[in-house]
Amino acid sequence: DVKVTQSSRYLVKRTGEKVFLECVQDMDHENMFWYRQDPGLGLRLIYFSYDVKMKEKGDIPEGYSVSREKKERFSLILESASTNQTSMYLCASSPPDRTNYGYTFGSGTRLTVV
Amino acid sequence: DAKTTQPNSMESNEEEPVHLPCNHSTISGTDYIHWYRQLPSQGPEYVIHGLTSNVNNRMASLAIAEDRKSSTLILHRATLRDAAVYYCILPLISNFGNEKLTFGTGTRLTIIP
Numbered sequence: 001d002v003k004v005t006q007s008s009r010y011l012v013k014r015t016g017e018k019v020f021l022e023c024v025q026d027m028d029h030e031n032m033f034w035y036r037q038d039p040g041l042g043l044r045l046i047y048f049s050y051d052v053k054m055k056e057k058g059d060i061p062e063g064y065s066v067s068r069e070k071k072e073r074f075s076l077i078l079e080s081a082s083t084n085q086t087s088m089y090l091c092a093s094s095p096p097d098r099t100n101y102g103y104t105f106g107s108g109t110r111l112t113v114v
Numbered sequence: 115d116a117k118t119t120q121p122n123s124m125e126s127n128e129e130e131p132v133h134l135p136c137n138h139s140t141i142s143g144t145d146y147i148h149w150y151r152q153l154p155s156q157g158p159e160y161v162i163h164g165l166t167s168n169v170n171n172r173m174a175s176l177a178i179a180e181d182r183k184s185s186t187l188i189l190h191r192a193t194l195r196d197a198a199v200y201y202c203i204l205p206l207i208s209n210f211g212n213e214k215l216t217f218g219t220g221t222r223l224t225i226i227p
Contacts (some may be wrong), residue, residue, distance in 0.1 A: 004157075033214070041219035042201075043158070050212050059216065088156050103150070103215060106155030 003027075004106040006091050008084045012112045019078040022089030022108050032074035033103070034058075034066065036087040043090065049074055050096070081113045118202045123222040126192050134187040136202030141182050145205060148215060149176065149187050151198040158201065158217070161187065178182055197225045 007022035025032065033048040035058075045058030047066040055066050063085060067075045074093075078085055088110050092103040119137040126132040138147065149161040162169055162176045164185075175188040184185040189196055201220040205213040 035217070040219070042219040045216055048208075048212070048214055056208055056210055056212060056216065073158055092157070102148075102160030102163065103158070105159065108157050 004104050006089075006109050008109050009107065010110050010112075012114060013078075013081050015082060015113055017078075017081050017113075019081045019111070019113075021076040021078075021089055021091075021111070023074045023076070023093075023106060024072055025031055025074075025093040025104070026072065027093070027095075027104075028071065029093040029104075030071070030096045032068065033092040033094075034064075034074065034076045035090045035092065036060070037108075038060060038087050046076065050093050078111075081111075083113050085111065085112060086113045095108040118218060120200075120202050120221045121219070122219070125197055125224045125226055127226050128194060129191055132189040132192045132196070132223065134189075134200050134202075134223065135184065136186070137184045138202070138204055139183045140205060143182075147176065147178060147182075147185050148201075148203040148205070149174070150201045150203065150217070152201070152220070153195075153198045156164065161200070192223075192225050193226065194225050197223060199223070 004025045010025045013019050034046045035043040044060050046064050049055045049068040065077045087106050090108045091106045094103045145164050146163050148163040150158040152158040162174050164176045177186045199220040199222050203215050207217050
């Protein structure tokens with residue numbers, strides 16, 4: 001089974017700090033995604049990547065950046081954390097074959113910015 | 115971009131079948147229909163996906179209307195562990211031609227013991 005591991009389950013950071021959320025997958029998937037989930041808003045796509053060093057903005061990229069230096073690792077960066085970035089962050093990966101793929105999600109990182 | 119419409123919530127009795135509907139009237143001919151579910155305090159998990167014909171796997175069945183404008187996720191015998199939010203999703207194409215899945219708010223399924 002594919003495993004997607006997010007480095008922290010809970011994280012508390014101060015306003016203005018630079019925050020790194022790490023995600024690692026172990027099945028050689030090309031595609032990786034970062035979502036945030038807030039009550040009543042569902043999951044919203046922040047950034048995604050279809051190859052090493054490739055990235056594309058999702059629906060809500062403002063205030064975030066990403067890094068994908070290795071195929072298995074996809075990092076989400078909050079350049080200067082703000083309280084409105086308090087949320088559950090979910091990472092996912094998938095193979096590229098659109099006829100036979102499913103996203104595998106990590107367990108999430110609940111980030112609180114104070 | 116194709117969108118989906120699902121009821122906000124549904125209830126079902128334990129050990130009975132559950133039919134979760136989804137409307138996607140603007141679906142294109144090549145769009146796969148995806149279903150995911152999210153159990154409490156967990157990330158979403160893949161359930162099933164299909165293109166035209168009905169699909170079955172160990173978790174559920176997916177019945178797709180002949181005109182593909184709607185589909186139904188079928189849980190054959192609901193258990194308490196099936197209580198979750200169920201998402202029906204059509205992939206969107208990004209500005210650079212890559213597929214992505216955008217989750218709506220889904221259907222919250224409650225199982226009554």
